[in-house]
Amino acid sequence: MLIHICCSVDSHYFLQKLRQTLPNEPLIGYFYDPNIHPYSEYILRYNDVKRSCDKLGIDLIMGEYDYESWLSGTKGLENEPEKGKRCEYCFDFRVGNTALKAKELGEKIITTTLLMSPKKDFVQLTNALKKAVCGTDIEIYAVDFRSGGGTNEQFELAKRDKLYHQNYCGCIFGLSKQRQAQKLPLSELMSDAYARVLPGSIKERINLYDKVLQCEKNGQKFDLKRSYFLNYRLFFAVVKRDKKAICSYILSYSNFKRSGIKISIDENYHQNVNLRDGVIFIDISFYNKLTGCKFANVAELNRANFDLKTELNVRESLSGAMSQNPIIVLDEIVSGRYEIYAKNELYSDSREILITH
Known part of the structure; x- marks a missing residue:
């Protein structure tokens, strides 16, 4: 089975549930998310997905960061709300590519960890999977692991294993709308003129999770504490x-x-x-x-x-x-x-x- 992976918080729980449900099915992860912006955030999320998959002993493939192709399909959809037509297009784009990768690898089943996200529409995702395999011999696996307390278990597991929990979905349009509603600057789209690492920046988070990974490799006990501060x-x-x-x-x-x-x-x-x-x-x-x-x-x-x-x-x-x-x-x-x-x-x-x- 080829599993499209969006982020470590969704995948960490989802992959373990798949193992419980399908104990004899070999699992391969596929990180294909050219919607994520900026590129530094994409790398941050990939690194943490890799960290999660390494913990679980699951092979992971890093897809192409084909941002321009993804962006070209969003014309006219920039102001769509969450779970609207832009999200539908985004699911089709990413899951469709997953089906192509499955065909290339000879995999017969695909699914996506987006099914685990409480902010995503389950029906939209199921339809995206169906469209992706239409006319092929590839099957889909669309299961709802959210119900019955799954979402709470997911977040508890992510917290326990100290995974990176992003604070926006991924695309520039969703980010802009979210920061506008929060009355916050788009700091994710800013970088220092001399590429210095500023407080609260994506670069700072990348450095932090590099240290987290090093602690785990060295067997060093650690905690992650959230600090609230006045940023500049x-x-x-x-x-x-x-x-x-x-x-x-x-x-x-x-x-x-x-x-x-x-x-x-x-x-x-x-x-x-x-x-x-x-x-x-x-x-x-x-x-x-x-x-x-x-x-x-x-x-x-x-x-x-x-x-x-x-x-x-x-x-x-x-x-x-x-x-x-x-x-x-x-x-x-x-x-x-x-x-x-x-x-x-x-x-x-x-x-x-x-x-x-």
Whole structure:
């Protein structure tokens, strides 16, 4: 049997139920989900599915990430609701490819772990399976493991085995609608200009589950705890002096009340003095003094690995704990007319924390 797999939370329970129900049927997993966006999220989910399948001793095939082909079929369906025509198309696309893969491998039965998802329509999925095998000698296996407490057992098992539990279905349209309803930024679609790992980012989650896998391989006991915090994203920022853009570094939690601020600085300005809208300028040498770093210039600071603890310590020393003053690091602070154009957002977020024992 070839099993289309969507995510580890759905597959981990589903695969074990299949083994109980069909003890003599060889099982092969097939991760084919080009709907998942962005690609980093796709990799994160695949890695955790692989981790689950390795635990269960089930072979896993990684399908092609054919995002452009999937996306081309969504035209006109962008605003469809959950369980609407876009989901129907998505099921047909993924399950249809699963049937083609089964034929290629010589497998005679297909199914999908999407049948386990409480947010998916069982009838839509069954119809997708039927359409996928129409005109072939391949059979489908559409069974409802959700009923009779199956969904609760599924989530308990996923929690016990510390699987990655994603917080959106997968596609860009569903993600956009969900974040809009939550009044949250689309942080999943943002990346740092210098590819640094930011708090609450997909990259951070990938790193976390790499550590989880390493703990399991080493026999290290661990827990995953959920932490709720105030997150921060800087959408854009540019600092100009006398109408010319200059290199700058904006510390995390710099909250700009306006998108444009104009400030005049004369030769009497001293570092760490609050200016208009609470702006604080410091130069790179002062930043190095506060942190013990040895950055030659701000460009080098921009390219360095992100260290939130260091930035919060700098912030506390300059403007107090939990402050939101815009703190801007420059190579040097000279007299002139400064313009700051920036936009940021502060929002409630959560992330998992690895605790080893």
